Amino acid sequence: MAVDVNTILEGIGPRLHSARKARGRTLKSLAEETGLSVSTLSRLESGLRRPTLDLLIPLAQALHVALDQLVAAPASGDPRIHLEPRHHRQGSVLVPITRYPGRVQVFKQLLGPRERRLTSHPGYEWLYVLAGRLQLVLGEHEYQLAPGELAEFDTAKPHWFGPTGDEAVEILHLFGPFGDQAVNRTSPQP
Template sequence: MTQDRPDSGRVDELVGRRVRALRVARGWSLDDLAGRCWFSPATLSRMETGRRRIGLDQLAALARALGTSIDLLVAPEDDEDVVIRPHRDEARGTTAWSLTREHGPHGLKVARIRLSRPLPPDDELPVHPGRDWFTVLSGTVLLRLGDRTIRVESGQAAEFSTMVPHAFGAEGGPAEIITVLDPEGERAHRLG
């Protein structure tokens, strides 16, 4: 970590706690981890308890040995890494919660969306590259794919090419879905 930050000792303690938690979760002793990252068990013990500064090169070795990333080891502890706040789009009649903070494999993102408006008019049928997937948690969703209108009820799922003009909306009251979107779908559905 950097020498000039007054809170760097707190960062070292946080990283040390995370290193210890990951080591223990894997069932490794200090000797086991030491053998994987080429530090002495005593040095690792001092790092885990925050009594020893952790250099960037040491941090990289620890992350590699523990099968994680440096950014996850040093991520700050605050409510932002816990609380998912909704994004409301009154004009579109949606409230969305992005359930993944970063894109997953293949750029995919998972979101929960509450739909409060009915199916939009035919002239609002966008297309974009990719595929959309969703599962209806509650209510009923009407999915328009080109000329077809498909009813998707609670407990059912839909998957379709987004190169087909498409839109969806709630039928008979609000509906909630869990959806998996690629980056193009995320932009098209304006989730944040």
């Protein structure tokens, strides 16, 4: 089956626009980070400029997305490679990585600013921060996590998590519906 290059190129602008908006980024802030002009970014998003790798690579890095997400590479048939994001209210995006009913579920999440509302339910969660800063409320305790930091907790305890401010936070989110807990077979050396 032949790949329609023009169709792939035409889809890059809208995906770039969606990725930027989902992360709460402005054209100006993205231009400052990548060294591209606001005009170039605007023309890329609107399809008035043909995207090239030298433009797309710094954009993918700045937006913390795989280049495949902007380019929409042809499907390989492997659902782990071509994940389907679910868009939620207030700019949040949930990407299921596993689909094992009744077992630990793994998600990549992009959380935009949202109302703080404590919830509790059966299960166990792990949150690993990929980009941005995460605010975690567990009962009466509050924590701020930076990239590379991890939290794990029993979801029966009232909890809430989201970005610390107006910028989105990107996390790896694991949820064990039956209180499954990780078993650490190694420990860091002092």
